[in-house]
Amino acid sequence: MKLKGREIFKGRAIGRLLVLDEAFSFLGGVDPKTGLLTVASGREGENVENRILVFPYGKGSTVGSYTIMDLKKNGHLPAAIVNVQAETIVATGAVMAGVPMIDSIDISLLRDGDRAVVIGDGLDMMDLVEKRVVTCVLRRKGKMLILKRSQKVGTNKGKWAAVSGFIERGERPEETALKEIVEETGMTTARLEGRAETLRIRDGIYVWSIYPFLFEVGDEEARLDWEHTECAWVDPAELEGYDTVPGFRKVLDVLGL
Secondary structure (H helix, E strand, O other): OEEEOEEEEOOEEEEEEEEOOOOEOHHHHEOOOOOEEOOOOOOOOOEOOOOEEEEOOEOOOOHHHHHHHHHHHOOOOOOEEEEOOOOHHHHHHHHHHOOOEEEOOOHHHOOOOOEEEEEOOEEEEOOOEEEEEEEEEEEEOOEEEEEEEOOOOOOOOOOEEOEEEEOOOOOOHHHHHHHHHHHHHOOOOOEEEEEOOOEEEEEOOEEEEEEEEEEEOOOOOOOOOOOEEEEEEEOHHHHHHOOEOOOHHHHHHHOOO
């Protein structure tokens, strides 16, 4: 799976990710003589050498740029740097030391130890598989329909979800949405009320690219197919009592529910 970002310093690097969840300063955050992290929220003692170092953004003194140069001199440079948003000190150090660097990457999708390749402005995640799906929230009189997934489906058995389905090659998400509503509920009165930007949710080796839709439906009852065993009309505030699929709350948030 490939993630497209912004090229800060061009290059190619391959390695395993070392993911830090907080802003990072090279000055004081890493020992340039050993490459070991010294201040990194519980990650102290890990070595940045030949790792693709991932963190949201840089912080600290401009001396941090020269710390990166010291890492190069001592043979402990990271293979590449990946940020959410590049910051001048880190970018300058990367350019000076010749470290490939990109930003504008959603690092919430990345995990420590993932194998990856940085090429130009892209991050090729070697072990991740992207799945493109629609999630269709059906609403009636202020309540939404949730469905319990059967033991016959391939993923998230026994969890509650909205109407969902894989987007086939050559199919537009809107077409998939309407098709899945009919197949999974038998409802034919669905009226599109809104849609939101695509969400990406990590679940194991899968990254679910979710296209969220909101539909209003009439009074017809749902007729379930083999993919589901139960259904319920609930208020969004009642979801805490249900074991839902990963990212479902985020879908509701982006749809304003």
